[in-house]
Structures are given as C-alpha cells and as structure tokens.
Amino acid sequence: MIKKTIAFAAALAAAFSAAPAFAHPHVWVDAKAEVVFNDKGEITAIRNIWRFDDAYSAFASQGLDTNGDGKLSVDELKPLADVNVDSLKDYAYFTFITADGEDIDFGKPTEYWLQDVDGRLILFFTLPTKAPVKTTGPVRLEIYDPTLFVAFRMIDDKDGPIVLDGAPKACAAKTFRPPDMDPATAAVLAAVPADQRELPPALQLLTEGQTNGADIACP
Numbered sequence: 001m002i003k004k005t006i007a008f009a010a011a012l013a014a015a016f017s018a019a020p021a022f023a024h025p026h027v028w029v030d031a032k033a034e035v036v037f038n039d040k041g042e043i044t045a046i047r048n049i050w051r052f053d054d055a056y057s058a059f060a061s062q063g064l065d066t067n068g069d070g071k072l073s074v075d076e077l078k079p080l081a082d083v084n085v086d087s088l089k090d091y092a093y094f095t096f097i098t099a100d101g102e103d104i105d106f107g108k109p110t111e112y113w114l115q116d117v118d119g120r121l122i123l124f125f126t127l128p129t130k131a132p133v134k135t136t137g138p139v140r141l142e143i144y145d146p147t148l149f150v151a152f153r154m155i156d157d158k159d160g161p162i163v164l165d166g167a168p169k170a171c172a173a174k175t176f177r178p179p180d181m182d183p184a185t186a187a188v189l190a191a192v193p194a195d196q197r198e199l200p201p202a203l204q205l206l207t208e209g210q211t212n213g214a215d216i217a218c219p
Contacts, residue, residue: 034162037166153178
C-alpha cells in the first residue's frame with residue numbers, strides 16, 4: 001500500500017489515476033547536474049539535482065509526515081527516495097552520456113536523498129560511471145525522458161545548470177535546452193492517455209530533440 005502511495009510518477013504511472021486526464025508531460029522537473037572529474041581529468045560521476053513541480057510533490061508526499069509536525073524531514077522522505085531511485089533504473093536514470101560517439105554505462109547510485117524545500121521535493125543522487133570516461137574527444141551529457149512523460153528543464157542559477165567539479169581548467173560546458181514545442185504537437189501529446197507510458201511511433205518522431213544537457217570539451 002505505501003509503495004503505491006509513494007511511487008515515482010515516471011516509473012509507476014498508475015499511481016496517478018486520480019490526477020488530471022492529460023498525461024504527457026505529467027511531471028515537470030527543474031534539473032541541475034554536477035559533472036565529477038578525477039585527478040586524471042576523467043569523468044567519474046554525475047550528481048543530479050532535480051526539483052519536482054508542486055502537484056507531484058504534494059501527491060507523492062501524502063502521508064509521509066509521520067510525526068505530524070507539518071514538515072517533511074530527510075528521514076521521513078527516505079521511503080519515497082528509495083522508490084524513486086529504484087524505479088529510475090528502469091529508465092536509465094534519465095541520464096545519458098556519450099564520449100567520442102560511444103554510449104557510457106552507469107553503475108547504481110552511490111548516495112541519494114530527498115528534501116522538501118518550500119513545498120517542492122528535490123531529489124539528489126550521485127550516478128557513478130562504470131569506468132572513468134576520457135574527455136580527449138567530444139562528450140555530451142543529456143538529461144531527458146524520451147517519452148516526455150517527465151518534462152525536464154535545465155535551470156539557471158548563480159553556478160549555471162551544469163557544474164564541472166574538479167575538471168581541468170581548460171574544460172568548458174555548453175548547455176543546451178529543448179526548443180519550444182509547437183502548439184499542435186503539444187495538444188496531441190497532452191491527449192495521450194495517462195496510463196500509456198510509451199508514445200506512438202509517429203508522435204515519438206515529432207518529439208525528438210526535446211533534450212537537455214551540455215556538450216563538454218576539454219581541449
């Protein structure tokens with residue numbers, strides 16, 4: 001019962017049967033990423049910081065204030081964080097890296113937690129690469145849901161949406177965001193039933209390119 005209550009929207013869409021009828025996108029996430037480098041100038045992990053929209057935050061956190069103090073602590077949110085991270089593995093954590101044209105594999109998250117900040121849930125998790133990633137060629141980081149059930153948008157703050165942690169001084173990241181979707185495509189997308197996780201092939205073609213991320217160069 002508790003698993004149904006706290007299930008991650010992107011992985012367990014059935015939990016949102018009480019939500020509005022439109023489905024894609026159904027959850028909105030403000031995203032930020034920290035790219036972690038080792039002392040050899042290789043990428044070893046991505047630290048994701050995702051802030052969920054008000055509606056998802058309110059729905060997912062129902063019943064988790066176990067001490068009744070009107071606040072959600074990290075400990076109270078741990079069951080939800082566990083389900084979020086466990087569910088995300090089925091979707092490659094919505095995090096993708098290509099280095100010199102080759103796809104990079106990730107291991108399991110090494111640390112993760114949820115926080116409630118002003119009524120919005122923020123998920124923090126560190127995703128290590130299975131092997132250090134050389135940056136002698138072009139590197140692209142993408143954070144997105146190919147089905148657009150979850151709409152990601154890289155945020156701007158004082159550090160920028162992409163932070164290079166421990167990178168050689170010559171490294172730089174050029175952030176990119178998805179273009180605005182035309183109204184006709186958005187309307188068709190919104191009409192996809194809430195219990196349909198995958199998009200029809202024709203619509204999938206129309207939504208290609210709705211990705212966030214950065215091109216990382218270390219000349």
